[in-house]
Amino acid sequence: MTLFGERDGYDQGGASARDPPSRWTAPVPPTINRVPFTPVTPGPMHDLRAIRDNPEAFDRGLARRGLAPLSPSILELDQRRRAAQTAFQEMQARRNEASRLIGQYKKDGKDAQPLLDEVAALKERLPATEEEEKRLGAELDAILAGIPNLPADDVPDGKDEHDNVEVRRVGTPAAVPAPKQHFELGEALGLMQFDAAAKLSGARFTVLRGQLARLERAIGDFMLDTHTREFGYEEVSPPLLVKDEAAYGTAQLPKFAEDLFQTTNGYWLIPTAEVPLTNLVADSILDADELPLRLTARTPCFRSEAGSAGRDTRGMIRQHQFYKVELVSITRPDQSQAEHERMTAAAETILTRLGLPFRTVTLCTGDMGFAAQKTYDIEVWLPGQDAYREISSCSNCGDFQARRMKARFRAKGDKATQAVHTLNGSGVAVGRCLIAVMENYQQADGSILIPDVLKPYMNGLERISRNG
RNA sequence: GGAGAGGUGGCGGAGUGGUCGAACGCGUCGGUCUCGAAAACCGAAGUACCGGCAACGGUACCGUGGGUUCGAAUCCCACCCUCUCCGCCA
Numbered sequence: 001m002t003l004f005g006e007r008d009g010y011d012q013g014g015a016s017a018r019d020p021p022s023r024w025t026a027p028v029p030p031t032i033n034r035v036p037f038t039p040v041t042p043g044p045m046h047d048l049r050a051i052r053d054n055p056e057a058f059d060r061g062l063a064r065r066g067l068a069p070l071s072p073s074i075l076e077l078d079q080r081r082r083a084a085q086t087a088f089q090e091m092q093a094r095r096n097e098a099s100r101l102i103g104q105y106k107k108d109g110k111d112a113q114p115l116l117d118e119v120a121a122l123k124e125r126l127p128a129t130e131e132e133e134k135r136l137g138a139e140l141d142a143i144l145a146g147i148p149n150l151p152a153d154d155v156p157d158g159k160d161e162h163d164n165v166e167v168r169r170v171g172t173p174a175a176v177p178a179p180k181q182h183f184e185l186g187e188a189l190g191l192m193q194f195d196a197a198a199k200l201s202g203a204r205f206t207v208l209r210g211q212l213a214r215l216e217r218a219i220g221d222f223m224l225d226t227h228t229r230e231f232g233y234e235e236v237s238p239p240l241l242v243k244d245e246a247a248y249g250t251a252q253l254p255k256f257a258e259d260l261f262q263t264t265n266g267y268w269l270i271p272t273a274e275v276p277l278t279n280l281v282a283d284s285i286l287d288a289d290e291l292p293l294r295l296t297a298r299t300p301c302f303r304s305e306a307g308s309a310g311r312d313t314r315g316m317i318r319q320h321q322f323y324k325v326e327l328v329s330i331t332r333p334d335q336s337q338a339e340h341e342r343m344t345a346a347a348e349t350i351l352t353r354l355g356l357p358f359r360t361v362t363l364c365t366g367d368m369g370f371a372a373q374k375t376y377d378i379e380v381w382l383p384g385q386d387a388y389r390e391i392s393s394c395s396n397c398g399d400f401q402a403r404r405m406k407a408r409f410r411a412k413g414d415k416a417t418q419a420v421h422t423l424n425g426s427g428v429a430v431g432r433c434l435i436a437v438m439e440n441y442q443q444a445d446g447s448i449l450i451p452d453v454l455k456p457y458m459n460g461l462e463r464i465s466r467n468g
Numbered sequence: 469g470g471a472g473a474g475g476u477g478g479c480g481g482a483g484u485g486g487u488c489g490a491a492c493g494c495g496u497c498g499g500u501c502u503c504g505a506a507a508a509c510c511g512a513a514g515u516a517c518c519g520g521c522a523a524c525g526g527u528a529c530c531g532u533g534g535g536u537u538c539g540a541a542u543c544c545c546a547c548c549c550u551c552u553c554c555g556c557c558a
Contacts, residue, residue, distance in 0.1 A: 086518055089527040096527090099539040103486040112538080119538045285515085406516095417515085 045251070045404050046144050048078055061150030064157055064365045074143060081136035088129045095122050145254060149400040151365045152374040158364025164377070165364065170348065171357030173381045180442060181384030182435040183315035186212060188446050189466055192316070204305065206316040211464045212434075215450070216323065218457035219437065220298045220430045223325040223350050227427055231346045233296035233327060238276035240299055241267035246279040249405030251371040258306045261320075269302035273326035274424040281330050282405035285417055291409060292339055293330040296427065298323060315435070317389070322431035329423040332409065333399065336421035340396040344376045347392045347427040353453045356436050357381035359388055373398040378428065384439040391432045394425030 051058045055071035062070060098115045105112040156165045186192025191212035197205035208216055227233040247253040247268045252260060252275065261269040270276060277295045286293070301324050312318035327346060331339045344360065351358045363375040372395035379388035399419035402408070408417040441449040447465035450458050 082518065085527085089518065092528085093526060096539080099537095100487075102538050106538095107486090116538055123538085415513095 045149075045400055046147060047399075047403065048074075048144075051075065052078070058150070062147070064151050064155075065148055065368075066159075066366060067147075070143070070147065074140070077136060077140045077143070081133060081140055084129060084133040084136055088126075088133050091122055091126050091129060095119055095126070098122075148368075148370045149373045149397060151368060152396070152398075154362075155368065155374050156362060156364045157366075159366040160364075161367045163364035164361040164367055166359055166361050167376070169357075169359040170352060171355070171381070173357045173383060174440065176383040176440075176442065177444065179383035179386070179439065180446070181315060182382075182438045184384070185438050185442055185446060185448065189448075189464065191464070194315075201320075203313070204318065204320045206319060206431075208434075211458075211461065214458060215437070215454070215464065216430060216434050218454050219433050220323055220325055221457050222353075222454055223427060223430070223433075224296060224298055226350060226353070227296045227325070227327060227346060230349075231294070231342075233294040233346075236273075236277060236280075236295050236297045238270075238273060238280075238297055238299065240270050240276075240302075242270055242275055242279070243267065245405075246275055246282070249279045249282050250275045250401050251404060255370065259304055261302045261304050270299065271303045272301050272324060272424075272426075273297040273299040274328060277326060277328040278330075278401060278422050278424060279405055281402075281407040281420065284407060286330070286407070286409040286420065288332060288409050288411045291330060291332050291420065292335055295328045295330075296325060298325045298430065316431055317435065319431060322429065324429045324431075325427050327394075327423075327425045327427040330402075330407065331421045331423065332411075333418070333421050336396050336398065336423060339421075339423055340374065340376070340394065343423055343425045343427075344378070344394045347378055347394060347425055350428055350433075351378065351380060351391070351436075354433070354437060354451045356433075356440055358391070369393075369395060371395070371397045371400050373400065376425075380428075380432070380436040382436060382439050383442070389432065391436065392426040392428040395423065397422045397424070 046058070051071055051074060055075060058071050059069035062068070098119045102112045102115050102119075105115065156163060158164065180188075183192060183194070186208075187194070189212065191209045193207040193209065196207045200207070224235055228235050241263065244253060244266070247260070252268070252271065260271055263269070268275075276299075277297055280295065281293065300321055302321050303319075305318060305320065308318065316322070327343050329336075329339045329343055348358065348360065358378055358380045361377050361379065363372075363377055368375050375393055375395040377390050378392035378394070380391040381387075382389050398421050401422045402419040407420050407422070409420050410417050437451060437454075438448050441451060443449060443463070445465070447463050449463045450461050455461065
């Protein structure tokens with residue numbers, strides 16, 4: 001589970017796997033009636049031709065992820081599959097030709113019996129060859145589906161989050177005397193209720209009330225307005241329930257089903273809007289000049305957080321349900337690196353405007369999510385915890401998801417199609433942002449000042465305090 | 469939920485079981501014409517995989533999966549989806 005270091009992952013659908021799941025007692029996911037999902041004929045996540053052309057590079061990438069070399073076994077399988085395919089196709093070609101002649105012979109009144117016999121003999125052998133081809137193909141797909149994306153060249157090597165590299169630090173944590181944590185503040189204000197949430201839904205849910213509920217809404221509104229007006233993202237209101245195919249497309253399935261909630265009739269609750277937004281371009285061929293495509297959405301996110309029992313149990317840091325504003329970009333391959341920086345900057349802008357201190361780190365190879373080839377995490381300063389905590393994760397997935405969901409584009413005047421690049425990032429997590437505002441803007445009397453940029457969204461309110 | 473209709477290429481829309489990867493129209497692209505454009509005319513053009521240095525050849529795909537057949541877009545079965553009407557509903 002921790003194999004690829006799926007992290008707490010504010011952006012990947014996967015929940016945290018930093019925590020060794022086996023140690024904790026019965027972290028039973030609250031899901032019932034899990035519906036079995038059938039492997040959707042996946043597009044290969046990895047380019048077999050690229051592996052054929054340069055197996056060493058592929059294995060080198062795996063090694064940086066801490067994985068054993070796989071190219072020899074993959075190529076061997078691939079070779080056998082192609083041989084079977086060729087044999088199968090040749091048989092079909094002969095059958096087609098014979099069938100054509102049979103029609104011809106019958107029309108001309110000639111004896112078609114020898115041809116009929118030949119086809120009959122062919123059909124004896126055909127199914128076995130087809131079976132062989134399918135079996136090898138499925139085997140190959142299964143292997144490829146379980147291999148994470150290869151890290152980009154400029155991603156630092158490392159084992160876990162301690163090896164992440166800080167790239168910048170913005171803002172200075174204010175000296176808050178005797179800082180309180182968000183849940184202390186919220187409960188004292190009477191606007192954040194965990195007991196009420198427990199009564200309704202159990203652990204890892206929160207009820208917000210009054211001005212705090214409104215602050216949450218204001219934060220999300222502010223983010224959406226900023227991204228749409230200033231960064232050219234199109235606002236989307238997507239489904240929150242998706243099918244297997246969509247979950248495969250962004251690589252939540254097949255490996256991370258445990259982290260997702262599923263309805264009794266087989267829908268998956270989205271763990272992030274990345275899933276519906278990115279899959280919007282699934283199975284399509286885009287024009288080069290409509291790229292980059294930039295999409296944003298504020299949605300609830302649902303995570304079963306299996307395996308993270310005992311972690312961040314107090315407060316609303318880690319919830320089964322939270323709001324997040326998501327950014328998704330679909331780009332040409334040559335655009336994705338620049339787009340990654342741009343997206344990260346857009347997310348950082350939110351924190352800058354809110355006056356929240358943060359730092360941005362490049363995740364090392366050991367801490368990156370399954371689908372990412374490079375990831376920046378943005379960590380916001382939480383005075384109550386005296387720590388930087390993840391509030392956004394911006395990943396360039398290269399063509400990994402695109403190949404999977406068959407999202408291609410065609411360059412102008414070009415005949416061939418190629419896979420687009422997909423990027424996603426939180427811009428940013430609304431729940432955690434609320435926490436950050438509360439802790440950074442807390443006053444000695446327990447009231448919370450409203451950041452300037454949010455005042456218009458709060459009808460000019462200056463502060464949230466005990467008596468309104 | 470009940471009743472009916474239908475799912476074919478970017479779109480619309482044909483398609484007696486055999487040369488249909490698919491008529492025709494629109495749209496798109498290239499060209500002719502033009503000072504330029506429009507119109508007109510000529511031509512090109514699906515996706516993916518396999519083999520090949522290439523030219524090119526082959527295979528699959530007409531919602532999905534099975535079946536019948538020497539041969540299936542065309543016949544049979546199951547499923548999915550869409551549309552219309554009725555009911556219910558934010």
